[in-house]
Amino acid sequence: MYNSTVMEHFTNPRNVGEIENPDGVGVYGSPVCGDMMQIMIKVEDEKIVDAKFKTFGCGSAIASSSMATEMIIGKTIDEALAITNKQIVDELGGLPPVKIHCSVLADHAIKSAIYDYAQKN
Amino acid sequence: MYNSTVMEHFTNPRNVGEIENPDGVGVYGSPVCGDMMQIMIKVEDEKIVDAKFKTFGCGSAIASSSMATEMIIGKTIDEALAITNKQIVDELGGLPPVKIHCSVLADHAIKSAIYDYAQKN
Ligand code: FES
Numbered sequence: 572m573y574n575s576t577v578m579e580h581f582t583n584p585r586n587v588g589e590i591e592n593p594d595g596v597g598v599y600g601s602p603v604c605g606d607m608m609q610i611m612i613k614v615e616d617e618k619i620v621d622a623k624f625k626t627f628g629c630g631s632a633i634a635s636s637s638m639a640t641e642m643i644i645g646k647t648i649d650e651a652l653a654i655t656n657k658q659i660v661d662e663l664g665g666l667p668p669v670k671i672h673c674s675v676l677a678d679h680a681i682k683s684a685i686y687d688y689a690q691k692n
Numbered sequence: 693m694y695n696s697t698v699m700e701h702f703t704n705p706r707n708v709g710e711i712e713n714p715d716g717v718g719v720y721g722s723p724v725c726g727d728m729m730q731i732m733i734k735v736e737d738e739k740i741v742d743a744k745f746k747t748f749g750c751g752s753a754i755a756s757s758s759m760a761t762e763m764i765i766g767k768t769i770d771e772a773l774a775i776t777n778k779q780i781v782d783e784l785g786g787l788p789p790v791k792i793h794c795s796v797l798a799d800h801a802i803k804s805a806i807y808d809y810a811q812k813n
Contacts, residue, residue: 572728572748573748581748603724603725604724604725604727604750604790604793605788605790605791605793606725606750607693626751627693627694627702627750627751627752628750628751629725629727629748629749629750629753630747630748630749631748632750667726669725669726670726672725672726
């Protein structure tokens with residue numbers, strides 16, 4: 572059901588946890604499954620230098636957030652905002668259709684963390 | 693959002709994995725979130741002597757399956773079939789309403805494993 576990239580990020584997720592004194596915090600709850608995702612970012616000179624996530628969500632949510640946080644670290648705020656949910660799924664090599672909503676969880680939590688940062692600055 | 697019993701079973705789940713030569717195998721996919729659960733049971737003299745689960749599902753599904761497999765081990769087939777989803781949730785000390793469907797995943801996979809056993813015997 573899942574490809575090896577998804578399985579690898581699920582069993583060995585990157586960037587799990589929290590950031591001390593984050594510059595932006597995003598929380599998003601999925602209307603589909605009820606799962607919650609929290610993403611924290613650290614920003615320096617408009618560049619995302621660190622990102623961490625926490626979730627009680629499923630394997631697809633974990634793999635998507637692991638990949639998505641990897642994708643935004645090192646990017647500017649504008650570049651990170653431009654990343655689409657489809658790009659996250661593509662980087663994962665695809666997800667089963669019923670699990671696309673789990674990658675949306677990661678995508679929305681990241682955007683919400685960036686908006687939180689933007690509002691404070 | 694989650695009580696300490698749920699968190700304990702999530703972070704330290706019991707009975708994860710597979711059984712060699714299982715007497716019954718149940719697989720169930722949630723129509724709500726798309727997650728899948730597999731439960732294998734070992735039966736001796738109509739008594740469930742071992743149970744193991746595997747899932748890509750969320751923390752609530754993991755905690756529910758951990759608790760549910762603990763509850764059926766040592767029980768007869770009839771006693772295990774009589775266990776309700778509500779009893780699993782109660783043993784966990786409750787789940788948020790949006791996550792009840794995750795415990796249903798465990799409950800249905802167990803029933804499906806028992807039916808698989810019954811059909812073969
Ligand atoms: S959201 Fe799918 S099992 Fe919990």
